[in-house]
Amino acid sequence: MKSLLLIAHGSRREASNEEIRQLTGKLQRHPSNDADDTSCAFLELAEPSIPDGIQQCIDRGARTVVVYPYFLSQGRHVAEDIPQEVAQKKLQHPDVEIIIANYFGSSDQVVELLAQKTSETLQQHP
């Protein structure tokens, strides 16, 4: 069983965390998503934490957990904090494959989408 765990930063504004949970629901139901299990976790300020999120995947039967950082740039959270949290879980579960995927913003398609959105945004404010 393969789990996808989307990692967001987490916010003091609960509506923002709820936005991520709803996005995760959309991802779960999306036809192109072939993970057996899709959930989210937060680096800070919201639940579940990254270790708890990974543990929940394992408890549901995951043999592979793909941790996907939903971040736009490679700041300390992506470069250091997330790998640190994941490394601890790997030590606890050497039998489970836990992989950190490239962060969302690293994709060239994000730049393309950004260009498209800025163009639309400018057209809305002629």
Add this chain to the structure above:
Amino acid sequence: MKSLLLIAHGSRREASNEEIRQLTGKLQRHPSNDADDTSCAFLELAEPSIPDGIQQCIDRGARTVVVYPYFLSQGRHVAEDIPQEVAQKKLQHPDVEIIIANYFGSSDQVVELLAQKTSETLQQHP
């Protein structure tokens, strides 16, 4: 003259700020971007600040500044901090139109791209 000002969070990791500046360069050169002027500013931890970024647009001759929050969810930064910084500049420059566009992550296409990227990510880790 119309300026597009991309707002990122800013990071203690300078490589992350540089990533945003390079992205801004790509946006500036993108054929679908019809802003007269494209630059970036940071909410914190990097330069220029949002007020300084807006001021630089105005100094270059902008009559309209479209502030585009490059954020994935509507946390406090998007809901409160950016509008606060912009409101102060509006008071100083009532003759300049300063608009805050919807944040990047609010687009349905972001969800679609996320679904596509997660699918690719899972295929890379069969």
